[in-house]
Amino acid sequence: MGLDIRWPIGLMFTLIGALLMIMGMATGADARSLNININLWWGLVLLVFGVLMLLGAVRGRKNPPAN
């Protein structure tokens, strides 16, 4: 109904992913997360997910659904 939900989902996770990555780069690996820089890596996962969602939304705009 007028709003392709992939836009807000994509946008939100791209932003949060970027934020986590910046945090990860700024603080480095933490002992709590078993010395893995989890913010950096998981932030990357969220960023990729967000971008994929946005790509889906862009494709949706180019091929409007039949209904």
Added chain:
Amino acid sequence: MQPIHLAWVDYTILLAYVIFVLGIGWALARYMKSSTDFLITRRSIPTWVTGLAFISANLGALELVGMAASGAKYGIATAHFYWVGAIPAMIFLAVFMMPFYYGSKARSVPEYLQMRFNKPVMGLNAVGFAVMTLFASGISMNALAKLLNQLLGWNYHFALFVCSGVVLIYVLKGGLTSAIYTEVLQFFMIVLGFAPVVYLGLKDVGGWSAMTDRLHVVAQDPMALDLNTKSFAPDAWTSAWKPLLGGPSANPMGVDVFAIVFGLGFVLSFGYWCTNFLVVQRAMAAKNMTAARNTPIVAAIPKMLFPALVILPGMLAVALTAMPAKDYRIPPPIIAPEAYAQAVAAVESASPADSAAAVKAVAEALGKKVNADKIAALVASNAANKLTDDQIKQGVYNSVAEYDYDSVIFSLVKKYCPAGLLGLALTALLASFMSGMAGNVTAFNTVWTYNLYQAFFVPGKSDEHYFWMGKFITVVGIGASIACAYFARQYNNAMDIIQLVFGFVNAPVFATFLLGMFWKRTTSIGAFLGLFGGIAASTVFHAFSIAHGNLPGVKGGYLGVKIEFPSEMAQNFWLATFAFLACFVLTLAISLATSRTKTDEQLKGLVYSLTPKIKSENEPVWQRPAVAGVVLLIACVILNLIFW
């Protein structure tokens, strides 16, 4: 647990989430032009969206918190709630029941009953559902506000009103569509927020086999960790079916195979998934019949995999608690600081020679069971070199022999998440609460507006009037949920009472739908009296039964204990079985004794034998609900075999 401190990055993530859900509501506001738009959607939503919303509406925070708790208490057997207690019912709904819900053009599940039978039957179902759904919302909100208060030190009232306020705004602006879209957002938030915690926990434990090895040891001597009073076979926590075969005394849940398969797997499961408007409403918003039937199928895929996300943390927590090197234990119940102060004083004034007295004194001060050895060691250590108050308090904390299983998931979050990821996990928890609340509110306002208000109180008005009522009752509904939250907060027994009522109402209802949809001879009188009788049967069964270890009262047996069950879960499953059979038999018998009031023509599209078979809409084979359903059932059976 001591409150967690959030950093600016955590607050930012939280804020971003709130802004986005509000934004979705705002973006949809201009499409809300009629009561149908607001309460039902224009039935143009893609299948993947309705499918994920279907599962997200069900995935409240109580489930996240509760499944981790159960995972700790019962191990992989908790997966029965998914692989036996959900998937088969969802597939049945998709293949056999959605055609009637969607094809009849009913605006809600109770309205189907009105079309099939009459208003009184619809009314009984509608009232029961409306009341249940408000209480469910309230219990959820109370749990959330309490959690935020304990974890973050937020003011209870502030947390309650702010979270309700956010939900109120985006539902009021964008109606059911807004709820559905935000539920999809919340679904991803929940999965992506908790997955890293599960990953870190698994890595910390040393991998899957390391965890199962540890759980094998625990199962043989749970008393060492104060987890249970009996010992079991090594596979009690890691095997889902074998411990059941040994009967109620051979598994931590205290149930037998029949209770799980029939009580949970059939009655409770089908009663919820096939008739609860909270979830069915999402399927009814789909864009066409195939999409509507595929919605529960799409939802079943993540549902099958959720045990890895929600049950595994509980099992990890037990394994970690059993590994002394990890410096982790499942948190004890929240105890007031004054009680701790008294306990500390008791330790300080105790002498190592008489440690039994010290243990008793500490246990009394705290009001909980304590580990005698640990207290004795603490007293000795204090006598040897004077410990600080904090050290004694820590020692007392470590010796509490009871667990607050509901804190398991968040204790793991606290353990593994640095700032950043912490905000993400917290937002995921908040998201799950909001999706549950929005789901309840949108189901409630539809049932109220169309099936109670329009049907019984004020029929025949313009659509504008009902549109206004839909919005008005949304506000009232949230207000009532808040009131229910305070009620649940006030009375410790509230949760028990409400769960009870759910059980009474839910258990028989599937019999009514089953007979209504698949047997044209079912009459309205039969349906009404059968449903009513089923609810009454639940109440009677409860009044005469009790679970081992409970006292008669709210938990049952208040009219005399005629049957005793090994556990509460067993009692629930058998109650459900009894109520279902009572409703089924009554409906059948009374229908045969009364005459039909509706002709075959009137029942076309509402009953299986009177509805033309659905012609394939030329969709690819893998999109056909029956085919997809069979595939998923096979996958589900395979999962059950893997964890046999």
